[in-house]
Amino acid sequence: MLEEKARIIRKHIIKMIYTAGSGHPGGSLSATDILTALYFNVMRHDPKNPKWEDRDRFILSKGHAAPALYSALATSGYFPVEELLTLRKLGSRLQGHPDMRKLPGVEASTGSEGQGLSIGIGMALHAKLNRKLYRVYVMIGDGENDCGQIWEAAMSGAHFKTDNLTVILDRNGLQLDGPTRQIMDIEPLVSKWKSFGWKVIEINGHSFREILNAFNRAKSVKGKPTIIITHTIKGKGVSFMEGAVSFHGKSPNKEEYEQAMKELG
Template identity: 60%
Template structure:
């Protein structure tokens, strides 16, 4: 468990470093998802960094495609590409652009960015596994502001209809989106009851607690004939005191003073 916590902390440092050096990016919603991606990529998912396109690998879709800092930091830490690439984030001619590119980045299973579409794509991957009699699983990370999109609910209906029990979706429920609190912009509650009404198995956890994350993942694998939604209550900007629960850090890069202060809180020097 100590190793997982240290890995999540490392991801947070890289998120700060990348967005600071690029002078752009989305740190808030990346910082809130570090434990989730750590759990998936360093324990749960069946993957091979040396063979990113392995047919029998588990798939991951970053439906909230703007949160690439956490995905890129995770892929680099897991060994899909050299960590030195992270310093090129959002730079001209870099493969690591603002949204993930499945054709250019090892380990990226789907190009995303237009919010709401990732869940539909994850459905297709999960249905494909069923049709091909494959046992790989599909995981997706969706933002809580993102579920205001209508396509999410069409995809939710389809996943239940086709009994995609090989699909597990996390909602990064930090309560904030680019222009404020979900409840003020467009209330998304009650998320659990809505998905249950659509025919999903729903679990609610603390998205920063590894024990709860691993327990929920294990439970999701025991469910038959239903997709699973894990509502992970998180903190936007998690780990950085002046960023936590601040919508302004959704898409704002830290300057040098802010980045150094963040590093001091995480332990280390920028």
């Protein structure tokens, strides 16, 4: 069931980026399985009532993976699936990077790397202050670990004991200019986050069993926030996009599009 949803979401991603003529397929496809698990299993949310006060919140800090978020939202029923093809077009609610004022279900306006985690801490603190039981989920890219603000936020998340916050680190190993270990080596990630006071869980980000299990474990952690480092493959699901830096921020051409859609079935 989740596998099937993920397959549909991947097809939407490819189709919308191809139609738009630009966008970020690689990081959208690496994040797809996690987003699918969140929107179709883990999170308490209501697509018919996107402003429901007690809903769980998801923030896509790596805003360039907007096509994955939009596909998950449309497939969940926040807006018509047909609207996905308006991505990046003039007048569309589907902006190149997420705009919380335009599209229902988008919780934060993101796109400038490194800010979503702090925003998520703000939402988690609001829940604590107002005795709300909602949980906050923030997805960050591995390249975002280059940003100083991520570590400011990491420190304060632990300091303020935001145990209602779960971060997903989409560890696909590639950033715009190349492999993270070449551009800016962020390892050792596990011990870094641990030393910042976080509960760290490491999983395969394409195994739904591991993903669901990790989110469950995160819910039971008290007194500190949790980060799930999900090892993923950039471009996952499309053979020639997998592990390819070139598909970080480029649309497939006609042949590539047809090949990708064929592979996704």
